[in-house]
Amino acid sequence: MEETISLKEIFQTLKQRWKLLVAIPLLAMLAGTLVSVFVLTPKYERSAELLIYQAGTEEGVTQNDVRTSLELVGTYTQIIKSPRILNDVIENGNLDYSLSTLQNMVSVTNQNNSQVLLVTVEADKPEEATAIVNEISTVFETQIPDILSTDNVTILSEAVVGENPSPSSPNTILNMAIAFVVGLMGAVGLAFLLEYLDTTVKSEKDIEKILDLPVLGVVSTMDAVEPTRKSS
Incomplete structure (x- = not known):
């Protein structure tokens, strides 16, 4: 009760x-x-795809080659956001960003353990995001042979501005x-x-x-009524 x-x-x-x-x-x-x-500044995201592959032998690409490529994906994810790559991007694009700021603008993902890396850049303008992510892809593809002595990266798809771009946030x-x-x-x-x-x-x-006492009774509300005079 x-x-x-x-x-x-x-x-x-x-x-x-x-x-x-x-x-x-x-x-x-x-x-x-x-x-x-x-109040909040709109942000735009643009992405480019990079394919990590292992050069095959005359017999073709083996399961070992695919496994090696997948193992390199984690390493390449770190290299993309490294000063070696991003400092060149800042210099080539005359960007007014510090290294740490640009690193925070860049994200790298690998879905379903594939050999494809998705590089995404978030910026205030779609044109800027497109230019930066494409420059990162180009610099990374160019620098990898010098960094790891292997040429196994190719740009699968570049970012485009698109028509009537909509912000990713807020x-x-x-x-x-x-x-x-x-x-x-x-x-x-x-x-x-x-x-x-x-x-x-x-x-x-x-x-x-x-x-803390019981109520014994309640007095109902009474409307005031003017007394009527008796007729003489």
């Missing part, structure tokens, strides 16, 4: 503060939208959803805080809790 009463009180509190529960999440969602559109829809959820949680917490701080007596149950 006590649990049922507690649940009733919870729902009653939420019902009484419904305007708060509606207004705060909507305002938070509006704020998240405005921040995403007018994700306005996601930010709106997060702001709404956070706003709703804050509104619920505020509703219970206001209820806790509210010391007004609203019902006979409140009196029982405060005085």
Whole structure:
């Protein structure tokens, strides 16, 4: 019975503060939208693919060659973001970025243990992201023979700007959803805080809790009625 009463009180509190529960999440969602559109700088991603292969023998490419190429993928991932490669990229492209900044802009992934590396660059403009990732691919392909004394990298596909490019971030829809959820949680917490701080007596149950005494009777609310005069 006590649990049922507690649940009733919870729902009653939420019902009484419904305007708060509606207004705060909507305002938070509006704020998240405005921040995403007018405050956060749009970022654009462009990617290029590199194929890592092992030169085969006269009999063709063996399973050993494929295994060796896969083992080199992890090494090549580190080399792509190394100063040896990126410093040349900065110099060739006259980029106004430090080495550490450019390293943070670059990500290298290898999906499903394939021999293909996906090099991705995130920048403020799609043209810039395209130019940087293509330059990284070119420099890497050129430098690998000197670094590892092997020529087993080829550019599988270069990045293109594309028509009407859309930013990869910020994700306005996601930010709106997060702001709404956070706003709703804050509104619920505020509703219970206001209820806790509210010391007004609203019902006979409140009196029982405060005085720890049973209520013997309740006086109903009476509307004031003007007395009518008797006709003489």
